[in-house]
Amino acid sequence: MGAPIRTRALTKRYGDLVAVDVLDLEVRSGEIFGLLGQNGAGKTTTILMLLGLTEPSGGTARVVGFDPARRPLQVKRHVGYLPDAVGFYGDLTGRDNLRYTGRLNGLARDEIEAKIDHVLEQVGLSSRADTPTDTYSRGMLQRLGIADALIKDPDVLILDEPTTSIDPIGVVEILDLLRSLRRDRGMTILLSSHLLGQVQSVCDRVGIFAAGRLIGIGTVAELAERFGDGAAHIEVTFARDQDTEGAPDARASLAAIEHVSTVEQDAATSSWHVSVRPIDQSGAVREAILRAAVEQGLRLTSLRVLEPSLDDIYRTAVAGMSVASVTTEVGA
Amino acid sequence: MTTQAQRAEMNLAGRSAGWRIVARKEFADHVSSARFMVLLLVLGAAAIVPLYFASDTIRSVASQVTDTREAFLALFLVSPSSVPIPNVFNFVGIVAPLLGVAFAFDAINSERTDGTLPRLLSQPIYRDDVVNGKFAAGLAAITLVLLAVVGVISGFGIVRLGIVPSADEVVRLLAWLVLTVLWVSLWLAFGLLLSVAIRRAATAALVGFGVWLLVAIFGQLIISLVAGILAPVANAGSLEEALSLTALSAAIARILPLTLYQEASAVLLNPTVTTVSTPTTVGQWQQWQQQAQGQLLSFDQSALLVWPHIVALVALTAISFAAAYVMFMRQEVRA
Numbered sequence: 001m002g003a004p005i006r007t008r009a010l011t012k013r014y015g016d017l018v019a020v021d022v023l024d025l026e027v028r029s030g031e032i033f034g035l036l037g038q039n040g041a042g043k044t045t046t047i048l049m050l051l052g053l054t055e056p057s058g059g060t061a062r063v064v065g066f067d068p069a070r071r072p073l074q075v076k077r078h079v080g081y082l083p084d085a086v087g088f089y090g091d092l093t094g095r096d097n098l099r100y101t102g103r104l105n106g107l108a109r110d111e112i113e114a115k116i117d118h119v120l121e122q123v124g125l126s127s128r129a130d131t132p133t134d135t136y137s138r139g140m141l142q143r144l145g146i147a148d149a150l151i152k153d154p155d156v157l158i159l160d161e162p163t164t165s166i167d168p169i170g171v172v173e174i175l176d177l178l179r180s181l182r183r184d185r186g187m188t189i190l191l192s193s194h195l196l197g198q199v200q201s202v203c204d205r206v207g208i209f210a211a212g213r214l215i216g217i218g219t220v221a222e223l224a225e226r227f228g229d230g231a232a233h234i235e236v237t238f239a240r241d242q243d244t245e246g247a248p249d250a251r252a253s254l255a256a257i258e259h260v261s262t263v264e265q266d267a268a269t270s271s272w273h274v275s276v277r278p279i280d281q282s283g284a285v286r287e288a289i290l291r292a293a294v295e296q297g298l299r300l301t302s303l304r305v306l307e308p309s310l311d312d313i314y315r316t317a318v319a320g321m322s323v324a325s326v327t328t329e330v331g332a
Numbered sequence: 333m334t335t336q337a338q339r340a341e342m343n344l345a346g347r348s349a350g351w352r353i354v355a356r357k358e359f360a361d362h363v364s365s366a367r368f369m370v371l372l373l374v375l376g377a378a379a380i381v382p383l384y385f386a387s388d389t390i391r392s393v394a395s396q397v398t399d400t401r402e403a404f405l406a407l408f409l410v411s412p413s414s415v416p417i418p419n420v421f422n423f424v425g426i427v428a429p430l431l432g433v434a435f436a437f438d439a440i441n442s443e444r445t446d447g448t449l450p451r452l453l454s455q456p457i458y459r460d461d462v463v464n465g466k467f468a469a470g471l472a473a474i475t476l477v478l479l480a481v482v483g484v485i486s487g488f489g490i491v492r493l494g495i496v497p498s499a500d501e502v503v504r505l506l507a508w509l510v511l512t513v514l515w516v517s518l519w520l521a522f523g524l525l526l527s528v529a530i531r532r533a534a535t536a537a538l539v540g541f542g543v544w545l546l547v548a549i550f551g552q553l554i555i556s557l558v559a560g561i562l563a564p565v566a567n568a569g570s571l572e573e574a575l576s577l578t579a580l581s582a583a584i585a586r587i588l589p590l591t592l593y594q595e596a597s598a599v600l601l602n603p604t605v606t607t608v609s610t611p612t613t614v615g616q617w618q619q620w621q622q623q624a625q626g627q628l629l630s631f632d633q634s635a636l637l638v639w640p641h642i643v644a645l646v647a648l649t650a651i652s653f654a655a656a657y658v659m660f661m662r663q664e665v666r667a
Contacts, residue, residue, distance in 0.1 A: 044666065051454055053665045073456045081454040087447025091361075103353045104455035148451065 009059035021212035037209030080149030090134035119147040232282035233306035237271035239299035350457035354465025362473040404497035432519025433540035435470040438533035521652035596638040
C-alpha cells in the first residue's frame with residue numbers, strides 16, 4: 001500500500017474565499033505528520049476533506065486507499081478523527097459515549113466493552129469513566145476524544161488541535177501516547193496545531209500552512225534551516241549577583257567562543273541570547289559555554305537551546321512567499 | 333488485515349444498521365428525559381380528567397342506547413357537559429403539534445452546539461442515518477405515550493363503565509391511532525426542519541411554538557375571517573348560494589392541517605358522521621339527510637371518506653421531512 005494520505009491539487013473554495021489552494025500533500029505510512037499554521041490557514045478544511053465530511057471544489061484525495069469524496073464510509077471505517085473542540089453528550093457517562101461510537105462502528109458487544117477499558121486506560125481516564133461528561137474539564141474531554149477516535153482501532157489517526165486547552169503535563173502525556181501508538185501499532189498520525197513549540201518534538205515531518213497553501217514541508221530542522229535565519233539560538237543565564245560587575249566579563253567570554261556570531265543581553269530577564277552560525281555547531285558551542293563558565297568562575301543558572309518558533313518560520317516563510325509571488329508577477 | 337471483500341461486507345452490514353443505532357440511542361435519551369415525563373403527565377391528565385367528568389354522560393348514553401356499538405368510542409368523543417374541557421381527540425389534535433416540535437426542535441442544532449456533530453458524522457454511517465434515526469426515535473417515543481393514553485382510557489371504559497369494544501370499534505380506534513401518529517409525524521418533521529435550519533435551539537423552539545399557536549388558536553380565527561370575506565354566507569340570497577358559500581369556506585378551512593386532522597378523526601371515530609363536505613345543492617342536502625337517518629357507516633366507508641385528508645397529511649409530512657433532509661445533506665459540518 002502506498003501513502004495512507006495523499007492529495008493531488010486539492011482545492012476548497014467558499015464563494016470567493018479560497019480555503020485550501022491546490023494542495024499536494026503526502027503522509028507516509030507510520031509517520032507522525034504535523035499540519036501547522038495559524039487559525040484560518042485551512043488546516044481544518046483540509047482535514048474535513050480528507051474525511052469526506054466536506055466536498056472538495058477541485059482535485060482529489062486518497063485516504064487508506066479510498067477517495068473520501070466517493071467512498072466516505074470506507075475512509076471513516078479506518079480513520080479515527082478527533083475534531084477541533086470535540087464535544088460529548090453531557091448527560092451520558094464517558095463510557096456510554098464511547099459505547100455509542102463503538103456501536104456506530106458496528107463492533108460486537110463484548111468487543112466494545114474490552115476496547116473501552118483499553119482506550120480509557122490509554123488516555124488515563126479509567127477513574128472518571130462512569131461520571132457524566134458534563135463534569136469533565138476541557139482537557140479531559142480532549143483525552144476522551146482521543147479515546148473515542150481509537151475505539152475503532154484505526155490505521156490512520158487524524159487529530160485537529162489535540163493539544164489546545166490541555167495543561168503542559170497533559171500535553172506531554174498525549175504526545176507520549178501518540179509516540180506509543182506509532183511504535184506499537186504502526187499507526188499513521190496526522191495532527192494539526194497552531195503551536196509548533198508544543199508538537200515539534202513528536203512530529204517526524206511538518207507541513208506549514210498559510211492562506212490555504214503548503215509553504216514548507218520537511219522535518220523541523222530542515223524547515224528551520226530553510227526558513228530560519230540560518231543560526232541556532234541559545235539562551236544563557238548567570239546567577240543574578242554577578243550581573244552588575246560580571247556582565248562585561250560574560251559578554252566577552254561568550255563572544256570569544258568559536259562559531260558564536262552575536263551575543264545580546266535581554267534587558268528584562270538579564271539572560272544572554274547567543275546566536276550560533278552555522279546551525280549544526282550548536283552542540284559544540286553549548287559545551288564551550290559550560291567550559292568557559294567553569295574556567296572563568298561564572299555561576300551558570302540555565303542554558304537552553306531556543307527552538308525556532310512557528311512565528312519565526314512563519315514570518316520568514318510568508319515574507320519569502322510574497323517576494324516570490326511579486327517576482328513572478330514582475331517576470332510575467 | 334481484512335480483505336476488500338470483507339470490508340465490503342462489513343460496509344453493507346453497517347449500512348442497514350446505522351439509523352437503528354442512532355434511533356436506539358435517541359429513544360433511550362427521550363424516554364429518560366424530563367420532557368418525556370412532562371408529556372406523559374400532561375397527556376395522562378388530559379385523558380383522565382375529561383373522562384372523569386364525562387363518565388356520567390357516557391353511562392347515561394350507554395344505558396339509553398340498546399345498540400352499544402358506539403358506546404366505547406364515545407369515551408373518546410364525548411366531552412363533559414359540566415366543565416369546559418375538550419374531548420380526547422380535539423385535545424390530541426391541539427397538543428400533538430406541540431409534542432412533535434418538542435421532540436425534534438433541538439435534534440440537529442444541539443449536536444452542532446455541543447460539538448458532537450463532527451464526531452458523529454466521522455463514524456462509518458451515512459448522513460441520512462442521523463436524520464432518519466432521530467425521526468424514528470421521536471416518533472417511537474410519542475407513539476408509546478399515545479398508546480399508553482389510549483390504553484388507560486380503554487381500560488377505564490372497560491373496567492369502570494363496563495363498556496366492551498366491538499371488533500369494528502377496535503379497528504376504528506387503531507385507524508385513529510395511525511392517523512394521530514401521522515399527525516404527530518408531520519410536526520416532528522417540521523421540528524426537524526427547524527432544528528436543521530435554525531442554529532440556536534432556543535430560537536427553533538420559539539419559532540416552532542409560534543407556529544403551533546398560529547395553527548391551534550389564531551389559525552382558525554384567521555381562516556374564518558378570510559372565509560368571511562371571500563365567502564360571506566350571511567349575505568347569501570338563496571339557499572343554493574348559501575350552500576355553495578359554505579362549501580367554499582369549508583375548503584378554505586382545510587388549508588389548515590389541523591382541520592384535516594380533526595375532520596378525519598371525527599369520521600374515523602364516529603360511524604354516524606357520514607360526510608366531511610357540505611352539500612353543494614339543495615337536492616344533495618336532502619338526499620344526505622335521508623341517508624344519514626340512523627345509519628352507521630362501516631369502517632371502510634369511513635376510511636374512504638377521509639382518504640383525501642390522509643393523503644394530504646402524508647404529503648405535508650413528506651415535504652417537511654424532505655426539506656429537512658436535503659438541507660441537512662447540504663450543510664457544512666462546521667458551523
